[in-house]
Amino acid sequence: MRREYIRMVVVLMIISLFSGAVLAQTYKVTIPKINENALRKQEAAIIKVIPGAKSFKEVSKDGVTAFEGLDENGNKVGMAFIAKSGGFGGIITMMVGVDMEEKKLAGMTVLSHLETPGLGARIQEDWFQEQFKGKSFDDGFVVKEDVDAITGATISSTAVAKGVKDSLEKFLQVFGGEY
Amino acid sequence: MKIWKDFIKGLWEENPTFRLLIGMCPVLAVTNAAINGVAMGLATLFVLVCSSTIISLIKNLIPSKVRIPCYIVVIATFVTIADLVLAAYFPDIHAVLGLFVPLIVVNCLILGRAEAFASKNTVTRSFFDALGMGLGFTWALTFLSIIREVLGMGSIFGFRVLGEWFTPFLIFVLPPGAFITLGIIVGLMNTFTRKTA
Numbered sequence: 001m002r003r004e005y006i007r008m009v010v011v012l013m014i015i016s017l018f019s020g021a022v023l024a025q026t027y028k029v030t031i032p033k034i035n036e037n038a039l040r041k042q043e044a045a046i047i048k049v050i051p052g053a054k055s056f057k058e059v060s061k062d063g064v065t066a067f068e069g070l071d072e073n074g075n076k077v078g079m080a081f082i083a084k085s086g087g088f089g090g091i092i093t094m095m096v097g098v099d100m101e102e103k104k105l106a107g108m109t110v111l112s113h114l115e116t117p118g119l120g121a122r123i124q125e126d127w128f129q130e131q132f133k134g135k136s137f138d139d140g141f142v143v144k145e146d147v148d149a150i151t152g153a154t155i156s157s158t159a160v161a162k163g164v165k166d167s168l169e170k171f172l173q174v175f176g177g178e179y
Numbered sequence: 180m181k182i183w184k185d186f187i188k189g190l191w192e193e194n195p196t197f198r199l200l201i202g203m204c205p206v207l208a209v210t211n212a213a214i215n216g217v218a219m220g221l222a223t224l225f226v227l228v229c230s231s232t233i234i235s236l237i238k239n240l241i242p243s244k245v246r247i248p249c250y251i252v253v254i255a256t257f258v259t260i261a262d263l264v265l266a267a268y269f270p271d272i273h274a275v276l277g278l279f280v281p282l283i284v285v286n287c288l289i290l291g292r293a294e295a296f297a298s299k300n301t302v303t304r305s306f307f308d309a310l311g312m313g314l315g316f317t318w319a320l321t322f323l324s325i326i327r328e329v330l331g332m333g334s335i336f337g338f339r340v341l342g343e344w345f346t347p348f349l350i351f352v353l354p355p356g357a358f359i360t361l362g363i364i365v366g367l368m369n370t371f372t373r374k375t376a
Contacts, residue, residue, distance in 0.1 A: 011241055019252050022260070030263040034267045
């Protein structure tokens with residue numbers, strides 16, 4: 001009886017160890033490529049959320065990182081920052097672009113999320129992201145009032161709106177006085 | 180001859196999707212565009228073939244009381260490999276399939292073949308059984324998703340095949356479309372099989 005128990009534990013342990021070793025190796029091989037993909041996606045997102053930006057440079061101040069969009073002549077055309085928020089299935093990461101002169105949002109795009117496909121995952125759809133464009137810094141970003149929610153995905157919609165608002169406040173505290 | 184039979188049965192006679200009706204969750208969920216159907220089918224095929232082969236190889240070492248946890252660990256390993264490889268080399272497809280790739284772990288087709296076939300048969304037979312079942316699953320998903328994409332968006336693999344006169348039936352790319360299409364295909368297949376038998 002006891003020997004049977006020991007055998008069960010040992011076999012399961014050996015299989016798990018093998019599994020761990022194989023996965024560690026796979027992770028090591030694929031992770032540089034995965035990080036590179038994420039970086040490229042982030043670069044594309046920055047250009048997308050700052051209208052007129054052709055390139056950008058990273059700026060850090062007081063531990064907050066943001067991106068400065070530059071047009072072809074190297075003039076500042078706007079800024080962008082990363083917003084994070086706890087959604088329904090995990091962390092939602094967004095790139096938010098701001099127009100500092102007009103004091104409004106220039107664009108928003110979702111970088112990554114773990115929301116339910118077909119419901120919360122619709123935060124990636126254009127109509128949802130477009131509604132943040134042109135919102136004033138003073139807007140409340142209240143879902144169902146000034147932000148349309150996705151049917152059946154109020155939590156995901158709220159998470160995005162709240163994430164944008166909270167990160168915007170943090171961003172303005174540090175970079176707000178520059179313009 | 181036996182091996183050929185093991186292989187061929189998954190394609191039609193015991194097709195997991197249209198005849199056995201197992202592994203329905205991804206069948207219904209991801210078949211809204213042809214490319215998703217193909218990608219999901221191939222990812223499942225990869226996991227199924229690898230896990231069936233390994234499980235058949237180690238079947239005599241596994242105590243029967245802990246066989247299910249052992250199978251799941253093996254399956255989960257290959258699913259994670261598939262997930263990482265997709266994320267690294269096919270980021271666009273990975274973004275679309277998203278959560279459905281990790282969910283291959285609980286696709287009952289894979290655990291079903293491990294329990295019903297790989298744990299009782301030789302490595303070679305298990306390999307061909309898994310290959311047949313996996314290809315059967317893949318063609319079923321591809322077929323279903325092509326029908327849904329044509330009717331729901333007027334395109335195949337993103338290329339528009341029907342002209343401007345065609346108004347897409349949006350319902351076919353939404354969940355109800357999956358049930359309607361699957362029901363009609365299963366019905367047709369049953370009628371057809373009964374006639375020839």
